[in-house]
Amino acid sequence: MGRRLTLYIIIGMVLGIVAGWILHSSLAADDPRLAQWADYFKLLPDVFLKLIKMIIAPLVFATIVTGIAGMGDSAALGRIGGKAIAWFLSASLTSLGLGLLLVNLFKPGVGAGLEPAEELGKLDTAELTLRHFILEIFPSSAFDAMANNNILQILVFSLFVGVGLTAIGEKGAPVVRGAEALAELMLQITGYVMRFAPFAVFGALGSVIGTRGLGIIVTYGVLVSEFYFAMFLLWVLLFLVGAIFLRGRVITLFRYIREPLLLSFSTASSEASLPKLFEQLDRFGVPRRVSGFILPLGYSFNLDGSMIYMTFASMFIAQAYGIHVPIGSQILMLLTLMVSSKGIAGVPRASLVVIAATLSQFGLPVEGIALLLGVDTFLDMGRSATNVVGNAVATAVITRSEGMLQPLHDPDADVPPAPTDSASGGRHGLNVDPEQYEA
Structure with a gap:
């Protein structure tokens, strides 16, 4: 199914662009039928994303609980967590710095002479505070966190459950087995949901092209192309560090994560690829107890694509309005984005909220965000895929540094084999010979 699904997704992308172009060419921009048909197209990705969100909370909970309970060694947990945070902070700073460097080199906004064309709507920047961030980490209700798919809060609750199960030993064994069964069930459901992915891709692109036309790609072509070049350089950096x-397995990693990349890119949602990314990292040889801990953490703290977008977008707006920002202020802006971007959990339209708050703090026109709304979907497609790359490389590297990387499995197998980690064949043990699995 693997290779066929990739092919079907690509076919869905092409057909979506063609269908959107036909729709846009057939109906006038003010024709109410255009919006109606675009809404019908958008129904497909909306349904797909709802199905994905249905899976995420129980999958994240089950994988973290079984992973921590299986580790048994709190020192290993702390060591992996420390490496993950160190990687995330370094990658975020690199992404922000690269974006700042390239936007000053390319100057995509200089001479734009653009005027805000759309209403921004309400962005709740008041919640973007240290108090909000700290409170947002801790769930007041595990059920509320799961109902809202708040990955950071689910992570905290799952940590407590996993550590608690480790502490009570055999008494918690039935719960651990139940969590393992739940994880396998969610992956089986993921397989069913993924069959709908090509239709979601078709609908997403059909809706965007139908309402805005192919011209939207050309209108902001300079900004989009330069931003994608910046992300390409970031990909190169990430894979070089991974290498x-x-x-040599870093090249294989790219091949294994091609489907999650396509899903995130075509649906403009990092979240859409999370269940599939779990599966592919299984096949790459990352034990589920490691990926189940690092990936949810990364989806809260390691959004490399969003990082590079924030500096790029902020400086693009300043350039478009002809406002000179001294290098000292740019560095302060970078550090502000570095901190504030870690507090966006639970804030609607997160990247735009962080950018709006930063623009306001540095005296730049907040309404300039309207300049980006026309192509935000296309920019979001790239940064969502980049977020997937960043988290996949981080997870694989940390696993390798712990000597836990397993042999490769067939990336296109319908059912991923569960990586075993111990000499006894258990799924969650820590008795791994690091030399056994040299790349």
């Missing part, structure tokens, strides 16, 4: 640890 230091993974050596």
